[in-house]
Amino acid sequence: MYDTAAFWAADFNCNDQVYADSVNFVLHYSSKTKIIGWDNSNLQKTFMLTLIEPSAPRVGLNTLDMMLHSTIDMSTYTEINDAEMMIRPWMESMGHGSSNNVDPAWISPAKYRGTVNFNMAGEWFLYDSIKVNGTFITNTPAPKFIMEVN
Amino acid sequence: MKKIILILIIQIFTITELYPCNSCGGGTGDLAVLSLDGLALFNIGFARDQYTGIWDKNGKWVKNNYSQSQIRVIFNSAYRLNPKLQFAVSLPYVLNSSNIPDLKEKGSGIGDITLGGRFEIFHEFQPKKSGKKLLLDKKLPYLALTFGFTLPTGKSEETAENDVDITGKGFYSTTLGISLTKTIVRNRFQILADANWQHSFEKKYSKYYGKPITYDYRKQAGEKFNYALTANYIFSSWHSVSLTAAGFFQGKYILNGESIENSGERSTNFTIAYTYYPIVPFRITSSVKLGLPENNFGVNAQGSTAFNINFTYYIGQ
Numbered sequence: 001m002y003d004t005a006a007f008w009a010a011d012f013n014c015n016d017q018v019y020a021d022s023v024n025f026v027l028h029y030s031s032k033t034k035i036i037g038w039d040n041s042n043l044q045k046t047f048m049l050t051l052i053e054p055s056a057p058r059v060g061l062n063t064l065d066m067m068l069h070s071t072i073d074m075s076t077y078t079e080i081n082d083a084e085m086m087i088r089p090w091m092e093s094m095g096h097g098s099s100n101n102v103d104p105a106w107i108s109p110a111k112y113r114g115t116v117n118f119n120m121a122g123e124w125f126l127y128d129s130i131k132v133n134g135t136f137i138t139n140t141p142a143p144k145f146i147m148e149v150n
Numbered sequence: 151m152k153k154i155i156l157i158l159i160i161q162i163f164t165i166t167e168l169y170p171c172n173s174c175g176g177g178t179g180d181l182a183v184l185s186l187d188g189l190a191l192f193n194i195g196f197a198r199d200q201y202t203g204i205w206d207k208n209g210k211w212v213k214n215n216y217s218q219s220q221i222r223v224i225f226n227s228a229y230r231l232n233p234k235l236q237f238a239v240s241l242p243y244v245l246n247s248s249n250i251p252d253l254k255e256k257g258s259g260i261g262d263i264t265l266g267g268r269f270e271i272f273h274e275f276q277p278k279k280s281g282k283k284l285l286l287d288k289k290l291p292y293l294a295l296t297f298g299f300t301l302p303t304g305k306s307e308e309t310a311e312n313d314v315d316i317t318g319k320g321f322y323s324t325t326l327g328i329s330l331t332k333t334i335v336r337n338r339f340q341i342l343a344d345a346n347w348q349h350s351f352e353k354k355y356s357k358y359y360g361k362p363i364t365y366d367y368r369k370q371a372g373e374k375f376n377y378a379l380t381a382n383y384i385f386s387s388w389h390s391v392s393l394t395a396a397g398f399f400q401g402k403y404i405l406n407g408e409s410i411e412n413s414g415e416r417s418t419n420f421t422i423a424y425t426y427y428p429i430v431p432f433r434i435t436s437s438v439k440l441g442l443p444e445n446n447f448g449v450n451a452q453g454s455t456a457f458n459i460n461f462t463y464y465i466g467q
Contacts (some may be wrong), residue, residue, distance in 0.1 A: 034224055037284050059215055060250040091206040093450045095369055095403040099312050099359040101255055117253065119313045120452075121212040150212070 029137060036143040045070045048077065052111075057149045059121055064114045066104055068130065079110035080132060088127040088142070089116050103129075118149040127130055180227040182462070183329075184236050189467045193226040195460040202441070202455060205448035207412045213443065221245040222261065237267040242303065244317035257314035259305050266298030266325070273333075274333055292331035296346060299324050308353075311360040321353035321371070340382040348374035352404070372401025374413060387427060394421040397448075400431050417441065417451040423458075435460045 008027055012020040034051040052065040064087065069077040085104040090097050104114030118124050129142040167416045199220045203213040221244070228238035242261035249255060271293045278287040304318015327346025334341060350371040357363060378396035385391070397418035402409040423437035441453035 063251045071177060092403075092405075092410050094411060094415070095371065095405070095410070096307060099307075099310070119250065119253075121214070122206045122450075150215075 246314040254312040
């Protein structure tokens, strides 16, 4: 599930003796999701950006780990290894960003590492604009993670 | 004694300045103020703000886990043109420090210069005609219209490469306000009220933290209302003490023409100040400002404990 309209359901089978079909899970969308998905109509693909770290963001420099995949059917995911990421941390409630950020760079299949600086406690947006082969695959405004920094 | 009372007004207004945080740069505030019989004054002030935390967007206090502070050395000067009009200039030099790990720890530079003045509508205890007699008016308060203009001479987040290098806002702003003083007990006790509206102009960024940006980035701070209410007690010709409650309300930020939800700011603080007059044209004022680290004393604003000392030399008419 990557947007507010989707839902999760499961089919259960216990030793071919007990069955349960299409059991729905009531899930609520969280603005602090660690996975962001968006469609790119030009490429006919859906991209998924996953935040791995920081799991507990703090004031100062934080290691930033993210994964990037694409899918055309929402069941098989392809690792993207040649993306160029440009991050922009932004404290919207106080109208400022921060210095000393390092854009994530590829370190292992689908995985990118950078550094993000949160210079103040509170709620931060972390925007990530992504290019592949010189073309932006992200929409405008860029996808963002929302983080509570302590 | 009247001179001393009016000088006190100057001091109280200089200690109620509202300065923002390291990452937001310097600030605007009231300038040095001359009494009616003053021609000019020169003032140098040293202020140190120790940032203790922030109030988040819900008004909840979040303590600072790191030491961040700002020292300002401020040169003020004022000149009286006539009994109704005076002008002033304020030039700050800002020194920031922070111990957030792995980041630059110290930075300094010239802050934003403020030009301002006041048009004085009434002065207290002025002679007035009553029939053929000339009496001293005891009813009218001191009332002035205040105005100011701040120039972005400091280094803002556009050109600074680190948070501690920020010494100014980066945009122009103006203030328009009123200043009121009423003596309750002559030569002993006064109430002062000061309020102004601050308008900031839009800033279009071509860089951010020194790096070129390709996206459209225009920012404008919301309309701001500053206030200060002071009670001043004069012990003698040498000593006085004042208590001030001050703060501000600021509207939402406007980013690329659209206002941002939950970005309004608010803060309240309290100041106690002591002034000593060793000789008539000279005074020394020290003060402590506290922003109470409690929930709902502010929103989206930094809280600090500030220490201030001012030295003022005064030239009479």
